[in-house]
Amino acid sequence: MAEQLSERAVAACLRAAVAAPSMHNTQPWRFRFDGAAFDVFPDAERALHSADPDGRALHISVGAAVCNLRVALAAGGRVSRLEPAGERSSRLELAGRRGSLPEHGGAAVRVIAGGVREPSPDMQALALAIARRRTNREPFADAAVPSALLESLQRAAATGRTRLVVLDPVRRGAVLAITQAADAWLRADPGYRRELARWTSEHADRRDGVSAAVFGAKATTAALPLRDFGLELPRLSRAAARFERHPTVVVLHARGDTPAAWLEAGAALQRVLLTATVHGLSAQPMTQALEVPHLRRLLTPPGERWYPQMILRIGYGDQVAASPRRPLRTFVTQLAGAA
Ligand SMILES: Cc1cc2nc3c(=O)[nH]c(=O)nc-3n(C[C@H](O)[C@H](O)[C@H](O)COP(=O)(O)O)c2cc1C
CATH class of the missing domain: 3.40.109.10 (NADH Oxidase)
Known part of the structure; x- marks a missing residue:
């Protein structure tokens, strides 16, 4: 049985997850932590029904958040594995939400925190990049990318x-x-x-x-x-x-x-x-x-x-401002078992 994540580690993982890019910065994700695993769900309330009627961009955003969460876990010294979250829990999350996307039920992901492993320097570098990454809409230098x-x-x-x-x-x-x-x-x-x-x-x-x-x-x-x-x-x-x-x-x-x-x-x-x-x-x-x-x-x-x-x-672009994120508590359905 893997060691429980501390409350601090759980918060760090969630902060990393929500730093992911999302179309129009909708931040269309929700999380549940049960002591051993994070369930990550698409938030149908934040879907872009006109530009993204199938929820494609929405799932891409959720996938990016899942990646950040796993990088944060790895940098904190924990391996992780992915499982599709159960149909039932996914439906629960989407049920009753305006503009629910029933066809996407089951497309949520469970990130299971596993055993302890020393993070590689590359992994630590990726984790440090999470907060520095931004969408840059300004001109880039004429220099070619090698x-x-x-x-x-x-x-x-x-x-x-x-x-x-x-x-x-x-x-x-x-x-x-x-x-x-x-x-x-x-x-x-x-x-x-x-x-x-x-x-x-x-x-x-x-x-x-x-x-x-x-x-x-x-x-x-x-x-x-x-x-x-x-x-x-x-x-x-x-x-x-x-x-x-x-x-x-x-x-x-x-x-x-x-x-x-x-x-x-x-x-x-x-x-x-x-x-x-x-x-x-x-x-x-x-x-x-x-x-x-x-x-x-x-x-x-x-x-x-x-x-x-x-x-x-x-x-190659100059530094640009960061786009804001909503407070963590607005993303989290349930935080259980965090030591
Ligand atoms: C699926 C998807 C599509 C996006 N499309 C565009 C786009 O066409 N133009 C653009 O400038 N940014 C686009 N973005 C970037 C988002 O607007 C950006 O991630 C969001 O505003 C948050 O800002 P940040 O990336 O600086 O954290 C897209 C992001 C995603 C995930």
Whole structure:
């Protein structure tokens, strides 16, 4: 029987988990700790019904939180293993919530804390990167990312069921053009705009969502179609800036397109982002093309069983502000047995 985690260790794991990225900073996760294991659930109340009707981005966010939780456990000297959480507990969590996602029942995860193991220096470095990682929406330097670094990001993603593809200039051009079309499509969708309005604000006066402090500069060229978080705040003036001329763009794929595959993609995404942070690289998801189904299909060649789950721009950026997180107690359903 593994030693119980201290209350402090449980809190550290939860703090690490909620530092994960989530679409529009919705923080769509909930946790339960029973003394030996953390159950991590998608929070259907925080789903983006317009931009993410299937809950794909939501599960990616939860997968990233699970990765952080396991890295924190490992850095604290504990191994962990994953189990799908029971159908029953998952349903319980989703039941009665507005906009519940019954089809996702069972797609929650149980992280079981196991035996004691001295953390490797690499693991400690990843754990330290959790609090330093941020989405960087500002211009990156024109310097190319060395191929050895890109390979280490690919190794961080690779599991046999997830992979990271670094786009060559031709494919990058195609993906950016599809992203541009997707961005125009989303802007024309009143549901998308309403949702964006709900999750963006001019002032940093809330602990979720994206505030103007981190919207980033406007790109002077339409060739880099970054999401415009200020779309529903037209009075807000934002500086325009020249972004990197040849952005490094990578696409994360999963070997399926189910809630379980999305959770795995989220964990792979987070390993990539933490590895990037360790090496002084910044990253920005740019996922509009994944939110318009007929355009997303253009990124999935016919007959392929790899599905695109995340698109990232990567490079060398300056330090940016952190986005806030809600207090831990708002995420936790039950904390039992913490010594
Ligand atoms: C599935 C997913 C999609 C995202 N899409 C975008 C995007 O298109 N543009 C963007 O700037 N950030 C995007 N983000 C980043 C989130 O907005 C960001 O994680 C969140 O605001 C919290 O900020 P942080 O990453 O700095 O902690 C995405 C994140 C996730 C997990």
